Amino acid sequence: MIKKRVKKPVNKKKVLSKKLSSKKISSKKSSKTKKIDYSNSKFYISKFNLVVKKLVLFLMLFIVFVVLYLVSNNLAYQNLFFLLSLIFGFLIVGFSIVLLVFVFLRLLNK
Numbered sequence: 001m002i003k004k005r006v007k008k009p010v011n012k013k014k015v016l017s018k019k020l021s022s023k024k025i026s027s028k029k030s031s032k033t034k035k036i037d038y039s040n041s042k043f044y045i046s047k048f049n050l051v052v053k054k055l056v057l058f059l060m061l062f063i064v065f066v067v068l069y070l071v072s073n074n075l076a077y078q079n080l081f082f083l084l085s086l087i088f089g090f091l092i093v094g095f096s097i098v099l100l101v102f103v104f105l106r107l108l109n110k
Contacts, residue, residue: 048102055095062088 062085069081 044102044106048099051095051099051102055092055099058088058091058095062092 065081065085065088069078069085072078072081
């Protein structure tokens with residue numbers, strides 16, 4: 001036997017109160033924007049130093065794996081060292097892009 005679905009009556013006061021409580025009140029923002037000085041902030045300096053350290057680390061690892069790739073005679077080791085050098089090469093490219101972004105941020109704010 002199929003039962004018919006009957007709609008329950010909706011209390012309009014509850015629906016309106018839910019809609020009103022879910023609306024966020026927007027606050028007016030001031031028209032003045034603060035200019036962030038990236039050249040002197042401690043956050044910028046610490047992140048810049050971190051990027052430089054990681055870039056140097058990955059560059060050294062890249063060089064080590066390229067040398068090991070060239071020196072090794074076993075095909076499995078050559079494939080492993082080639083793959084690792086490729087991964088560290090892409091990481092070097094990524095960190096160099098981040099380093100350039102930090103340098104341009106510093107130059108544009110001066």
